[in-house]
Amino acid sequence: MPGIQPSFTVEVTSLQRKLLKQLLHRRKLAQCLVWRIRIILLLAKGFAITTVACFTGKNRNTVRLWGKRWVEAFPQLQSAKAQGATQGELKQLLQTILNDAPRPGAPLKFTPEQQVAILALACEAPEKYGRPVTHWTAKEVAKEVIQQGIVEKISERTVSRLLFDADLKPHHSRYWLTPSQKDPEIFEAQSHTICDLYAQASQLHKRGTHLVSTDEKTGIQALERKHPLLPMRPGQIERQEFEYLRHGTQCLIANFEVVTGKILTPTVSDTRTEQDFATHIAQTVAMDSKGEWIFIVDQLNTHQSETLVRWVALVCSIKDELGKKGESGILKSMETRQEFLEDKNHRIRFVYTPKHASWLNQVELWFSILVRRLLKRTSVSSVAHLKQRILEFIDYFNQTLAKPFKWTYAGKTLKV
Numbered sequence: 001m002p003g004i005q006p007s008f009t010v011e012v013t014s015l016q017r018k019l020l021k022q023l024l025h026r027r028k029l030a031q032c033l034v035w036r037i038r039i040i041l042l043l044a045k046g047f048a049i050t051t052v053a054c055f056t057g058k059n060r061n062t063v064r065l066w067g068k069r070w071v072e073a074f075p076q077l078q079s080a081k082a083q084g085a086t087q088g089e090l091k092q093l094l095q096t097i098l099n100d101a102p103r104p105g106a107p108l109k110f111t112p113e114q115q116v117a118i119l120a121l122a123c124e125a126p127e128k129y130g131r132p133v134t135h136w137t138a139k140e141v142a143k144e145v146i147q148q149g150i151v152e153k154i155s156e157r158t159v160s161r162l163l164f165d166a167d168l169k170p171h172h173s174r175y176w177l178t179p180s181q182k183d184p185e186i187f188e189a190q191s192h193t194i195c196d197l198y199a200q201a202s203q204l205h206k207r208g209t210h211l212v213s214t215d216e217k218t219g220i221q222a223l224e225r226k227h228p229l230l231p232m233r234p235g236q237i238e239r240q241e242f243e244y245l246r247h248g249t250q251c252l253i254a255n256f257e258v259v260t261g262k263i264l265t266p267t268v269s270d271t272r273t274e275q276d277f278a279t280h281i282a283q284t285v286a287m288d289s290k291g292e293w294i295f296i297v298d299q300l301n302t303h304q305s306e307t308l309v310r311w312v313a314l315v316c317s318i319k320d321e322l323g324k325k326g327e328s329g330i331l332k333s334m335e336t337r338q339e340f341l342e343d344k345n346h347r348i349r350f351v352y353t354p355k356h357a358s359w360l361n362q363v364e365l366w367f368s369i370l371v372r373r374l375l376k377r378t379s380v381s382s383v384a385h386l387k388q389r390i391l392e393f394i395d396y397f398n399q400t401l402a403k404p405f406k407w408t409y410a411g412k413t414l415k416v
Contacts, residue, residue, distance in 0.1 A: 020040065121144060222382060253267040253277065254366065276302075295351070309331060
């Protein structure tokens, strides 16, 4: 082919080409490996160095360098194949060949004891050393270790290198909940109950028992973008106007039917009071007023309210004395009301997720779908418009997208 032809011949076997293409399809493959693989494949097809440079956006010296690197490594690849290396091992070898060569750099000039002391300091709270910040930077660590007399001199870059090699990331953090002593036992019992119900959903459905995951998504903002979005074009993603107008909020109470994956009788309104929740449950049960219903909910106070207890007692024809809220009987406290509402002898009962474990409620997974598919990009002119969009999406979801989640968690206590 026209152009500067290489002074070497790049050979790629059919197996190597297959493995290189498999590497190209990896979603998290480093970009440097992507263009190096393309250079090898193009050279193997006989393209000139200038042509390959044009196709890959690299200069001719880079193309020549990686072409020669491949030629030098080719016998090693052939030898590995002859010795019975698996495709996985060959793929790993290909990545090693295409990775950057190790760079020697200057060796660290500190003793192991000094390095350990530097890392130990980085794991301490900065406040201990009189610094009113929540976490260290490499620059602050460098200054502090000098001040403490651990080393006479050290650069910020060297500290960064030490932290990187030790896999320490002062700039990162995540939330963690420390449970009370009784929590593991309570969590395990409650989560087992919920997971067992998920596993039995099909059998319950055949017996006429509805298993429903219920919760509220509050504070859904009715946002109107000040200007129309700019649609997607070749080489350009959709662009959404940054500024918006606020038109208020709405609350969605949703029921996720575990066995079908559909959303039943959604309620979209301005509030989420105990009356709102009880009314929502009532309209859900009206779908099968004589059937058995199990609602999985979190421990929000509106899910254990006086209104809900009185409604369940009325619908299930329970003649027990309910007592008085805050004073006596079933209505006395949230604990007594919850005990009544989760009674297995009731035709309509509630199962509560453990505290701080609303993720056990499958409707939370559906809420994430709602956000991704509708709320994240929607633009509405009023709360009425928002309500319409939500209900239209739910109808569309039920008709085209609904399916049960594949629940694999079995209720075992998580440990770190």
